[in-house]
Amino acid sequence: MKKLMEIDTVDLNDEESAVVIIDQTLLPGEVKMLNLKTAKEIWDAIYLLQVRGAPAIGVSAAFGLYVLSKGIASDEKEPEAFLKKLAETRDYLDSSRPTAVNLSWALKRMYAVAEKTVKETGSVEKAVEEMHRESIAIRDEDIEVCRKIGENGLALVKPGDGILTHCNAGKLAAVRYGTATAPIYLGHEKGYDFKVFCDETRPLLQGARLTAFELYESGVDTTLICDNMSALVMKKGWVNAVFVGCDRVAANGDAANKIGTSVVAAVAKQYNVPMYICAPTSTIDMASKTGDDIVIEERKPEEVTEMWYEKRMAPKGVKVFNPAFDVTDHSLIAGIVTEYGVARAPYTESLAEIFKKKEAGAVLK
Ligand code: MRU
Secondary structure: OOOHHHOOOEEEEOOOOEEEEEOOOOOOOOOOEEEEOOHHHHHHHHHOOOOOOHHHHHHHHHHHHHHHHHHHHHHOOOHHHHHHHHHHHHHHHHOOOOOOHHHHHHHHHHHHHHHHHHHHHOOHHHHHHHHHHHHHHHHHHHHHHHHHHHHHHHOOOOOOOEEEEOOOOOHHHOOOOOOOOHHHHHHHHOOOOOEEEEEOOOOOOHHHHHHHHHHHHOOOEEEEEOHHHHHHHHHOOOOOEEEEOOOEEEOOOOEEEEOOHHHHHHHHHHOOOOEEEEOOHHHEEOOOOOHHHOOOOEOOOHHHHOOOOOOOOOOOOOOOOOEOEEEEOHHHOOEEEEOOEEEOOOHHHHHHHHHHHHHOOOOOO
8 A cells, every 4th residue: 555645636537437536534643645537527526625735636626627627528429519518517516615716726727728628720629638738737837836945935035934824735636746845855755854833724624634744654753742832832932934825816915825824923923933825827816916816715514513522512502603715915925936936025016037048938936
């Protein structure tokens, strides 16, 4: 049996026309792979968090739309009918979760390739071939981009530092490395001996079940804490930097990430600990001007009242508010670590610069 770190979080089995994922709802107890073949299976896997984390959702959607395009192409031989069905499937997958922009980013990119190929060649078959190539490119870029984020983030810390992270922006949230954990893994390879604190991350425990699991399994010095303990560990001086991932960064630097991230940011500000958001450019949405433009997903009350408990732990009928994300104000963020370098305030300018570099075809920095 392969170890978790040897398996890519998301993969393609082209022969079986399946998206292959690790079922993250079973971790850390069981490492089970799932083969997703139908649109409903892919939609459910994203909604139910069998695959989760912004980059991993994007890669799953890219592989998913490619796999489904093969079936659509065998039913719809006419280019227009093929594109119409493909667009419907794209919109269906896009409806699975609203906050992580990587989902719509990957689906748009995949559809654009199909549309362009059909326009240029008139061939549905060629469009499917090009979608295959694009989905592999999206996966490969994710690996490369996370590694660069790791290098850029590593330059912000030093050996022996304490690092706090919230939720899971780890290998399990991407294909390899992760975003917020990439500097940790790269530093670990170099013998940096970081002391990492993982917030457990109520209500779905991604920090306890996923981040603590993958870091601990990799041999990183890992300490799990409850969400309400971050102030204490920062006050004690045990944390030199906070690294978190994000689901969508607005043009002004406001960053939506797992619920509770903005509490960590406020506490970090109080104790003068720099808070870094690790974000591939695929997570930066320049069309959202500020965090107010970001749709925040609300999930089922049972995730708060019952899930993970042996018996319900809240009075029946009590009102529950269960937003899955919050927005950290840009004023609390010390830097946004991208594959093209670290953006600093004022973010409206520095993020625009990052995109200029990207559009000019700059090599990853
Ligand atoms: O609800 P989840 O588990 O998908 O939320 C994940 C997060 O909030 C991550 O921090 C974010 O997607 C960044 S992943 C590199």
